[in-house]
Amino acid sequence: MTTTATNALSVRDPWSLVPPLGNLDAYISSINRLPLLTQEEETRLATQLREHDDLKAASALVMSHLRLVVSVSRNYLGYGLPHGDLIQEGNIGLMKAVKRFDPTQGVRLVSYAMHWIKAEIHEYILKNWRMVKVATTKSQRKLFFNLRSMKSRLKEEAADTDVHRNTLTRDQVERVARDLNVKPEEVLEMETRMSGGDVAMESQNDDGEEAYAPIAYLADDRDEPTRVIENAAHDRLAGVGIGEALETLDPRSRRIVEERYLKVNDDSSGGMTLHELAAEYGVSAERIRQIEVAALKKMRKTLEPQRV
Template sequence: MAATDSSDQVLGAGESTSEASAPAQKTAKKTAKKTAKKTAKKTAKKTAKKTAKKTAKKTAKKATKKTTRKSAQKATKKAAKKTVRKSAATKATSPEAAKSSEDLAEDQTDELDADTTDDADIDFDPDNAEMDDEDEFGDDDDDLEGDDADEDEDDGSSVWDEDESAALRQARKDAELTASADSVRAYLKQIGKVALLNAEQEVSLAKRIEAGLYAQYRMDEMEKARAEGDKAAKLSPMEKRDMRAIARDGRKAKNHLLEANLRLVVSLAKRYTGRGMAFLDLIQEGNLGLIRAVEKFDYTKGYKFSTYATWWIRQAITRAMADQARTIRIPVHMVEVINKLGRIQRELLQDLGREPTPLELAKEMDITEEKVLEIQQYAREPISLDQTIGDEGDSQLGDFIEDSEAVIAVDAVSFTLLQDQLQDVLTTLSEREAGVVRLRFGLTDGMPRTLDEIGQVYGVTRERIRQIESKTMSKLRHPSRSQVLRDYLD
């Protein structure tokens, strides 16, 4: 009995303990939730404060950078333009001086814009900045450049006011007209950025170009075979991918080799200036020859690429000059003969101390004297009829050339009187005789007829028309009729 009572007491104590621990668990859960909420709120507040501080710092730095750039640009541009105005006002009588001052101001403005562009490329992000921040900086820089451009236009319209001198206005116009000449300078500056190649680099690029050309050839052949119905002519996806990659790499190597040798074209094109083609056109034609040289270059021969490309560039330039330089095109082979004649003529001039004769040139070229004269005629350049003549330049070449087709007033009057007198004389003849004379000599429409054509008109034979013509001409030769017309023979 005692054991049973003790066990009951233990069970009762366990039940009371479990009943007492249930409220404690609920209290612990509530406390944990409140603590978690407070911790989350504190963490969120701290994160928000940190983010706000970073954003404020970035915004302040951006605003400072913009303000500094704008102030520097405005101060430099205003100082340059004031210098131009002062120098132009001092030298108002010299348009060339004003023009040079304007060019100086434009160069300074260009340098400032270049510096601004360089500054815009500098990364200004703080540590641990994200890519979005960099994009924002790029957008801000673009907006800044747009604002600066608008301010430049506003400044230009305010500076060039009505009070500016005539010399300064003329200088501004001249600067705008000569802006096209800067294209050559810009081109030279652009090609100067590419570094020159050494012999090893040229060989490496040539090998890549050769591999790319072969890969492109293989793919073209496969496409051609498939178009003709050859089912076996097919490349696997991996082979096709490799071929395309090799061909793409070959094109990149070709462009690199071209860009690194563009300065060679410019140096050769300078030798052909002043011969009827613009300098930029000569460069363009030389670039076509350079492309051909890149495609034909054989690196296994051992010579440098520039040695090989020079001949292709020269050929392209000389062919273009032969086709385009002259107003009247001359065949290429004849242009070569003309150039040879000019070279021999200069050599003989130095040896003899005088201009060589056509006979001496013929002996030197091993051709006839008549052929030399013919070549010299081909070499002549056409002259414009509007070319001014004389020291004062008030006359043109066309004023001294006779117009053989022009109608002189005196001759026109005499011709009209002659026609009237001839009609009066023909009225003294019979109708048939006057008609035969008019048709025979084309006095009506200017088209003479044959005896057969006149016979068909009158329905008689050719011989009869000849007899009528002979009789009529005898009547016209009679002094009573011919004396009136004889005065017009002079």
């Protein structure tokens, strides 16, 4: 290790070389000035860490690769998440890589750490890009992080055509599915998830727009206590209650009500008409109507106390 590098990475507190968080540009400028390690220096420090749990060696390995995290994190700025947060998550991945790094495998830490840095950034994006997770399986994660770039490339290839679409064509969907070894249906589903945004269940305004918020038409109130009581009362009135109300009527009034409202023939034509009943009882149709009205009024009075 050069004298400058040795002195820089052997101070009592190596992290003092990095300025306090808050100014991202100053942070990036400072870590870009940190010295890089040669392969021999890297192997020696990694060996010290594995054999003696040397935290200073670990700090030196981490600090010399902080610029790698910044470089990798820039590739994920298109997801709309803070650059500082992406760097922070990438640093966690770098520290995990340093902890697990085996210098005897003949691989440089920069190659080994790349996987861990990306893994932590990927996990952060999947958790924070949407309130609802958009990818849970391994194939969905791969599709999520490749679909955006592949979609842009396909649009560029189709720029000379007269077709201007925000969505993929069927041929493009099949091509993406083939390249990523997934089903076309999974490509379509992921494209739908990525194109949609989060929607608040309740209205965010105080201007009386609650009726148009999803909570107004997505809520299931079938098990709501008041609705359960109302349904139970309705079922009783439609069953036992009607029977009890009919028992209060004289035979003629009961038959008129049953023929007019409760009887259904095989051809779904209903019971007898006013004129048919009038002919049977030898009175006018108007008289049958009056008896019907009086009977229904009496039944309503009987049923009223049973209502909840």
